[in-house]
Amino acid sequence: MKYFLNTLLFVLLTTAAFAQYETVTKTKRPSIPGTFLVDLGINRALNQVDSTWKQGFWGSRTVNVYYQYPIRFGRSKFSFNPGVGLSMERWKFTNGAMLIDTLGTTGNNLIEQYNLLSPRLAYGTEISTKKSMLVTNYLEMPLEFRFDTKPEDIARSFNVAIGGRIGVRLNSFTKVKYKQDDETIKVKDKRSLGLNDFRYGIYTRVGIGGFSWFAFYNLSEMFASGKGPHGRDINSLTLGISVNGF
Template structure:
């Protein structure tokens, strides 16, 4: 966790060092005269309080992608703005082990529901093949809200240097797993679309720094990855309470 904060601080410092020159020279050129921002965000997903070994993630492949629109409203004549909007997020988690999410129904699914287990990808799934990659994906629609402080209040509408803090709430659209394996020297894929007891609602907070359509962010989810009492069991036979967090870069298309 400390290393991630160091990375975020370094990104913030780099942007801050360039801020004054960008304000004066407008290096990125004029932006289209359209209110609001259409933003693409690319980041890295990680898990906090992950106490299930089978949920361990690879170093790479845990990609986060978001596309969304936000609209700024200046607060009075101050350097602050309130930004609200909507975005769609697509988060991938790549297992470091040859495992995959599996639904495990009780003897009476109508009353006992279902839970998630992290099952080994065995011969019953891929025959005599071997696993190259196994991952799952969660897709949400989100409502982000944030307050920004601009160092130059006259640049709120055209990309001045800012610091921001805010939060968001999201609703699960879909979930899916994908297993990529090799059998008889042929690469094959198995995809399965389910909600996999991923949390139907998620909420969290974020920090952001940016200038001229470019930014860096850190986002932390307060909600658990899985529905309470439905996720995988840890070594103490307790349901995991792991929570995701992510950091990355964002770019405004306008």
């Protein structure tokens, strides 16, 4: 319920901000190839029933930056938009837990298995955790089909897009801030953390002109099989706004 109310507040605030935007002069599309798109969103882990996964609402966020090249179908209102860019995700854990390799087992073999546990297991029992975060960065290729009511005047056009994204993980790391003996210490631990190297998902976008709302559902599991918290398969959902630099 709290997540629903926070999401509703997020949508209402962004809608109110866009309602104040007015264009007095008719804007023509610049004669440069392609467009730049920036997504700002909030993340939510799905299929996660473990009580240790307690994420912050505003701290669990996504910033995507894409370049897209629209290919219009003749003189129709439809286009195909391939692109490439970066997806940068942050997952903030409000209970101070961090991903720690606990070495699970498959048959007689030891495998990586990362569970959300107290940083005291890694950095000592005398610490006080201030902040804990998981960071993942991906190189992605979005592919979308888009409908514009006014393709010759994108700045005033209502648009709907649906598509998919495939990506490869560039890096991932945990960031922990804790206090020990009156000294504040920050630690960044860069490793695979049991995450999948590749991911894919579907998304939709609806908006007017250069502003829109989007939803992205990650079809692939966040962690490799058996390597996530308690071996569970975790998918993710991202909701947010997009700004298109047409």
